[in-house]
Amino acid sequence: MDISELADKVSRCDRRALARAITLVESSRADHRDQAAELLELLRGGGREAIRVGLSGTPGVGKSTFIEGFGGMLTAQDLKVAVLAVDPSSTRSGGSILGDKTRMERLSRDPNAFIRPSPSQTHLGGVARRSREAVALCEAAGFDAVLIETVGVGQSETVVAEMSDLFLLLLAPAGGDELQGVKRGIMEIADLIVVNKADGDLKAAATRTCSDYSGALRLLRKRPQDPKGFPKALMVSALQETGFAKLWDEMRALTDWRREHGHWGARRAGQARYWFEEEVRQGLLAQLRSDEARAALERLGAQVGEGRITPSVAAAQLLEQIGRA
Amino acid sequence: MDISELADKVSRCDRRALARAITLVESSRADHRDQAAELLELLRGGGREAIRVGLSGTPGVGKSTFIEGFGGMLTAQDLKVAVLAVDPSSTRSGGSILGDKTRMERLSRDPNAFIRPSPSQTHLGGVARRSREAVALCEAAGFDAVLIETVGVGQSETVVAEMSDLFLLLLAPAGGDELQGVKRGIMEIADLIVVNKADGDLKAAATRTCSDYSGALRLLRKRPQDPKGFPKALMVSALQETGFAKLWDEMRALTDWRREHGHWGARRAGQARYWFEEEVRQGLLAQLRSDEARAALERLGAQVGEGRITPSVAAAQLLEQIGRA
Numbered sequence: 001m002d003i004s005e006l007a008d009k010v011s012r013c014d015r016r017a018l019a020r021a022i023t024l025v026e027s028s029r030a031d032h033r034d035q036a037a038e039l040l041e042l043l044r045g046g047g048r049e050a051i052r053v054g055l056s057g058t059p060g061v062g063k064s065t066f067i068e069g070f071g072g073m074l075t076a077q078d079l080k081v082a083v084l085a086v087d088p089s090s091t092r093s094g095g096s097i098l099g100d101k102t103r104m105e106r107l108s109r110d111p112n113a114f115i116r117p118s119p120s121q122t123h124l125g126g127v128a129r130r131s132r133e134a135v136a137l138c139e140a141a142g143f144d145a146v147l148i149e150t151v152g153v154g155q156s157e158t159v160v161a162e163m164s165d166l167f168l169l170l171l172a173p174a175g176g177d178e179l180q181g182v183k184r185g186i187m188e189i190a191d192l193i194v195v196n197k198a199d200g201d202l203k204a205a206a207t208r209t210c211s212d213y214s215g216a217l218r219l220l221r222k223r224p225q226d227p228k229g230f231p232k233a234l235m236v237s238a239l240q241e242t243g244f245a246k247l248w249d250e251m252r253a254l255t256d257w258r259r260e261h262g263h264w265g266a267r268r269a270g271q272a273r274y275w276f277e278e279e280v281r282q283g284l285l286a287q288l289r290s291d292e293a294r295a296a297l298e299r300l301g302a303q304v305g306e307g308r309i310t311p312s313v314a315a316a317q318l319l320e321q322i323g324r325a
Numbered sequence: 326m327d328i329s330e331l332a333d334k335v336s337r338c339d340r341r342a343l344a345r346a347i348t349l350v351e352s353s354r355a356d357h358r359d360q361a362a363e364l365l366e367l368l369r370g371g372g373r374e375a376i377r378v379g380l381s382g383t384p385g386v387g388k389s390t391f392i393e394g395f396g397g398m399l400t401a402q403d404l405k406v407a408v409l410a411v412d413p414s415s416t417r418s419g420g421s422i423l424g425d426k427t428r429m430e431r432l433s434r435d436p437n438a439f440i441r442p443s444p445s446q447t448h449l450g451g452v453a454r455r456s457r458e459a460v461a462l463c464e465a466a467g468f469d470a471v472l473i474e475t476v477g478v479g480q481s482e483t484v485v486a487e488m489s490d491l492f493l494l495l496l497a498p499a500g501g502d503e504l505q506g507v508k509r510g511i512m513e514i515a516d517l518i519v520v521n522k523a524d525g526d527l528k529a530a531a532t533r534t535c536s537d538y539s540g541a542l543r544l545l546r547k548r549p550q551d552p553k554g555f556p557k558a559l560m561v562s563a564l565q566e567t568g569f570a571k572l573w574d575e576m577r578a579l580t581d582w583r584r585e586h587g588h589w590g591a592r593r594a595g596q597a598r599y600w601f602e603e604e605v606r607q608g609l610l611a612q613l614r615s616d617e618a619r620a621a622l623e624r625l626g627a628q629v630g631e632g633r634i635t636p637s638v639a640a641a642q643l644l645e646q647i648g649r650a
Contacts, residue, residue: 040635129637187512216541269630276629279640284609297602304601305594310365315604
């Protein structure tokens with residue numbers, strides 16, 4: 001594969017080249033890793049900057065309909081929109097592409113849009129790096145907005161937030177006493193809470209849910225990267241495509257403020273350092289992936305759990321065994 | 326030092342021996358580490374179980390007054406209470422003992438109480454292990470309740486939660502539009518939110534704050550380790566010593582339920598495994614503490630932040646440099 005030719009095509013937004021490039025960064029083969037590093041190095045610093053939007057929401061909340069409609073509004077303004085999925089629990093194989101394209105039928109045929117499903121693997125660390133690199137590729141290809149979608153399994157929101165400029169949490173209206181079930185840690189990272197399904201019979205419930213979350217957000221500590229009034233809760237109807245313009249206005253107001261006040265660049269620089277240090281850590285912790293280390297972790301971990309050995313003594317034994325004491 | 330004699334004295338709740346034992350586990354000298362491991366191994370499995378209560382609250386919320394009063398109520402019931410502090414930001418030296426004892430004057434003279442300040446050092450990982458081992462020593466000494474206090478700097482609540490059976494968040498009443506400033510992630514780990522200062526002029530504000538947090542807690546996802554109604558928000562007045570009996574009732578109701586339903590033991594076993602794996606990870610990551618590794622992290626990290634090199638390439642360079650590629 002001619003990597004400089006691939007880089008050139010990606011930078012001209014050749015969609016087949018972009019798809020091939022993403023497949024390359026998703027590969028774990030050593031030679032592919034080297035080529036991916038070369039490709040990213042060639043595309044680095046092209047001066048193109050997308051707005052990277054992390055989006056989380058549980059199944060059933062209307063995420064696909066939201067992306068289809070909201071993405072469609074952006075492409076109608078002649079903005080180029082890429083959609084990536086980060087789903088570490090995914091065991092989907094090739095069929096996933098069809099799956100994602102089927103659930104966003106209009107957007108998948110839109111010449112201004114590019115949809116890429118989650119790489120199928122279960123190791124979050126691996127998904128994270130590949131997704132982050134796929135985001136960089138979409139940005140280098142000249143996309144104006146990159147939507148990074150996750151279903152919020154385990155730590156996946158945190159991982160997505162670390163590659164996003166903005167983070168949106170999509171919720172459905174709660175009916176009556178029904179609990180919403182927002183994972184507690186996610187309130188930490190949400191810039192905007194978007195209550196979907198503000199239409200028909202659910203309109204009143206959506207209004208109440210939105211107001212409840214506005215109240216809950218006010219009880220949390222102010223973050224330096226937020227102007228007055230943020231984070232905030234908003235309502236949309238993905239079905240009726242209402243509330244999208246207001247949401248986009250709020251997103252731009254927030255990003256403009258952050259750019260003006262230096263938070264935008266600082267966040268990106270901080271994220272780059274985070275990923276660097278994370279890769280270093282992962283590289284060191286990879287020493288635990290050997291069969292020998294895994295067996296020792298399992299055996300000693302069971303003994304520790306049963307109280308038959310203290311954690312410190314067990315850890316020292318394991319480190320000695322793998323030669324890192 | 327005769328470690329078996331020390332273990333014997335600790336198990337008989339000799340307070341001077343306990344203080345010496347904690348000093349030993351706090352030491353980072355290699356020979357002390359070995360002796361500490363031996364001591365903990367001798368005391369392991371003594372069958373004594375305290376209720377370990379993590380307690381977080383920002384300065385000014387009345388934490389010392391709360392501990393003084395609540396601890397005093399427990400010792401008056403002839404329960405033995407140990408108080409430990411986890412404060413990774415602490416740069417206090419020997420004076421801290423005086424400081425902690427001064428701010429809890431009554432409790433520090435109480436024969437049923439034992440107060441130990443935070444070990445002075447800035448590395449949270451180090452504080453965490455030492456504190457966890459100090460908790461184990463207090464438990465082996467036969468204390469009925471161990472209160473582990475933190476001011477909530479950085480990740481310290483998470484660390485304290487991983488060595489606690491219960492986690493309490495202490496808040497002051499919010500006045501009018503004033504923001505409470507609860508760190509978002511902490512809602513994840515709180516079992517009980519305790520609104521202090523429910524007295525005099527602040528009583529009405531405390532009632533409102535308590536009700537606001539009750540509402541906010543209901544919007545969060547239910548955890549399997551909680552019976553119906555938990556986590557919940559309560560009011561106390563540490564000054565007037567009201568609400569303490571009700572709080573203790575709730576704490577016991579929660580712990581009884583968790584014991585009956587297997588969550589108590591499962592949590593302790595999980596915590597032991599967590600600390601084992603955490604010590605293994607820290608042992609591997611200690612490779613980054615060499616002067617060479619730190620210099621490379623700094624140099625490459627700056628380049629990554631400026632966008633002059635990709636995170637992956639920088640990480641590979643660093644791992645190669647320290648011989649772990």
